[in-house]
Amino acid sequence: MKLAHRLIFKELAVTFTLSVSTLLGVLLMGRMIQLRELLMGHDLGFLDLMKLFFFMSPYFMLLIAPIACMLSVFLTFLRMSSDNELTALKAGGVSLYRLAPPVIFFCIACTAATYFISFHGISWGMNNFRSSVVEFARTKSRFAIQPGVFNRDFPNxxxxxxxxxxxxxxxxxxxxxxxxxxxxxxxxxxxxxxxxxxxxxxxxxxxxxxxxxxxxxxxxxxxxxxxxxxxxxxxxxxIGGKFFDSSRISEQSVATLQRMKNNPSEKLLRDENRWRKVHNELAKRYSLPFGCFVLGLFAMPVACVFRGLNQQYGLSLSLGLFLVYYTLFSIGSSLGESGVAPPTVLQWIPNVLFLVIGLVLLRYTNLERVPSVLERIMHIKARRAES
Known part of the structure; x- marks a missing residue:
């Protein structure tokens, strides 16, 4: 079992690394398009761009980590199920519960790392991003003051x-x-x-x-x-003033947000929208990282239920389930920011819901049974395929 646990954890780590690299690359390329006006006026090399992207990464990792954790567990167990490895293990008397420790440990590690990014990494990254861009503007931009040249790049x-x-x-x-x-x-x-x-x-x-x-x-x-x-x-x-607003709520550390909540200034109390944003962002920093643990455990039985599914379809299914999770989270965030209900309650609903469903599915899967709802869906799909 120790060997099996090590192999499962290794595959989870490799898949997680590939998922994070792919998703982070896509998001950073999209952000680079938004920053084209900022970057076009600079004589930046590859290492300079990598430095900027590195500082921007924590801001995106808060969203990427849960979906990457879910993809890692889902694709790993889907492959094991498709290759009949799970069937062989079960035939040897190994239950699904005995395969859970590496998944739980992996999800806890991802959750802890994401909490660290949520608490400290976002503010650290954005502060260094602003510092780097201003320094590049001073030394490497086309409107940096050149010797012996009349520089007219500044307005007026x-x-x-x-x-x-x-x-x-x-x-x-x-x-x-x-x-x-x-x-x-x-x-x-x-x-x-x-x-x-x-x-x-x-x-x-x-x-x-x-x-x-x-x-x-x-x-x-x-x-x-x-x-x-x-x-x-x-x-x-x-060079894009919206990226230099150091007072943006979404870029503050948890300690700063907590201080703003406990000791609000008169200006913050008068600005009701900003006051609600502080509460909403603080709830987000605690609830979204926990999604790594919830979605990882949720993905394990789901991959076993849909055994034999092609990995391309499995990837689409996993992304679709995460879309459901994130839609619920976004709705809760929007309602919390509008003051309909406490943000802490609304943003923890998706975690509680997916955790309960995941535990129920895990129990049914370990007993080699399928919930009646899924059984009916699969039965209808089979009948349509025959017709």
């Missing part, structure tokens, strides 16, 4: 620097024309400047030293000397 701003150091952000002999105010353009000249970034705000700051500001207006020219002067460039508006 023209930058010129005689010498630049992209690594340190230092600039020499600076010239900036600010035409934000149409009737009163401003010229800034300084011998020295430095670029700094603030990833949390999604901005680039150009700090000037010991320069002068020339302002023309109403037929006269005003000159102002300064020791320190800073121009703030809104990079977030240029």
């Amino acid at each position: 701003l023209t930058f010129y620097a005689k010498n630049t150091n992209p690594e340190t952000g230092e600039l020499m002999d600076l010239f900036v024309r600010d035409s934000t105010v149409e009737d009163a353009p401003v010229i800034i000249m300084a011998p020295y400047g430095k670029i700094t970034t603030k990833p949390d705000e999604g901005i680039m700051e150009v700090a000037f030293r010991n320069g002068r500001i020339f302002r023309r207006g109403k037929g006269e020219l005003n000159v102002l000397s300064f020791r320190n002067y800073t121009v703030r460039v809104p990079i977030a508006m240029l």
Whole structure:
């Protein structure tokens, strides 16, 4: 049995890795299309793109992990059933319950990893994603300040620097024309400047030293000397500002969400929609990772019930069952966010429902019986096939 358990766990792990890689690749490719405006202006290499995708992965893993866990268990036991391995084990006196330990251990491991991602990984990944994009914008974008070139990629701003150091952000002999105010353009000249970034705000700051500001207006020219002067460039508006909102509820850690719930600010209390989103997101972070355990146990007897099914059809069936689960979860999330009922209750309904059905199916499958509902469905299908 130890050998059988090791082989089953190994196959579960391999299938899980392939499922996660495939699903994550599809979702990241879809997100890359959404980020095309952000990425087109950058001279990014393959490793830079992989770095961005790595930081985005935890955000998607919260959804991918449950379905990958379900696919792993379903496809593994469907293959064992199709190859008559389960029949041979049962003939040797091995019940389905004795094959459950590697599945349970695998589901617990996936659940624990997903909870870690839910609690810490999402906020860590998105914070690093924003930091990386802003840093790439400063050093590798087409609108980074190039030496000896008038850079007009910023709206209403023209930058010129005689010498630049992209690594340190230092600039020499600076010239900036600010035409934000149409009737009163401003010229800034300084011998020295430095670029700094603030990833949390999604901005680039150009700090000037010991320069002068020339302002023309109403037929006269005003000159102002300064020791320190800073121009703030809104990079977030240029390369997709929606990805730089660090206050988004869906990107906060569980600790931050819990703190917002227990000690809400007056602004949060006044914003009823945002207040409900905090409760809804917090319930989601606890309920969705547990879906790994529930769907994994649910998939085991379902694969045995539909033994002999082609793996392509089995994959479609598994995805369809997960779609049912996620639809129920989405409905509960929407109702919880609208304030119809407590989000914690609504978002745990799919877990409880699938867990109960999975345990019932596991009992029937171990007794080599089929629930009457499934028996009728299979009987009707057989009659249609004969006719």
